[in-house]
Amino acid sequence: MATTATRPWDPADHLETDEDIVAYLEAAFEDGDPALIAAALGDVARARGMTKVATDSGLGRESLYKALSPNGNPEFATVLKVMQALGLRLHASAE
Numbered sequence: 346m347a348t349t350a351t352r353p354w355d356p357a358d359h360l361e362t363d364e365d366i367v368a369y370l371e372a373a374f375e376d377g378d379p380a381l382i383a384a385a386l387g388d389v390a391r392a393r394g395m396t397k398v399a400t401d402s403g404l405g406r407e408s409l410y411k412a413l414s415p416n417g418n419p420e421f422a423t424v425l426k427v428m429q430a431l432g433l434r435l436h437a438s439a440e
Contacts, residue, residue, distance in 0.1 A: 356385075366433075381415075383413050383414070384415040386427055395409060
């Protein structure tokens with residue numbers, strides 16, 4: 346019987362364009378789960394380079410990894426700094 350080798354799927358490996366990133370984050374925001382949103386921001390930050398995002402946001406790299414993990418609970422100020430460092434804006438719209 347043949348065995349199948351598998352490896353973990355990492356969304357950061359597939360976030361190559363700005364359009365990919367925007368679609369990924371929009372889906373996370375539509376879901377509305379704060380942990381999912383934080384993890385999605387973490388995936389995007391890893392795709393762009395966590396060290397660069399940390400430097401651009403003025404936050405520590407290790408604390409950013411922790412805050413943007415699935416178990417993290419980032420402050421709203423952290424989310425805004427990361428969004429700005431990624432060149433993204435958070436905006437509201439009516440349904």
